[in-house]
Amino acid sequence: MNDQSLPMERIDVTSKVYGKFDHNAMNLYLNKEKIGRILFSNQGNQYELAEGFEFDQDKIFHYERAMEKNGKYVEDCDLGWC
Template sequence: MDKQQLQKVDITGKVEGKFEHGKMNLYVDKAKVGEIVMTNQGNMYEMSEGFEFDHNKVFRYEKPAGQKEKSYVEGCDMGWC
């Protein structure tokens, strides 16, 4: 799905950080969503697909409420899909 069709949702309050192996890993519900690598030049934020770090906040891109997924097959009128 195109990023332009998704809603940007602030999830900063749900993010937990754990310092592991010299970097800060970011988690939401025990799933890793990104990491912060600390360097002498400043922090580098690397986010998983579907997540973004912007203005000191973490965002997740989601389908807007009520948006239906398109069918994976065409002509699905026989009731099997």
């Protein structure tokens, strides 16, 4: 089974996202990777997010491929590093 055939899973990443101000916007980051920005204006805030991210009901979500429920996450755990 390849990754493309796995369903997408919607993950709430709000608590892991942080922002840095930049003029009239706030750049948004997840794990040091820029995922978008919030533009501030008199007409309200505008959210621009990278592909795979969504702003919904005051939360930020990331869409990821779901892992197989019966599949292994790591193989060869007897090597002692996992």
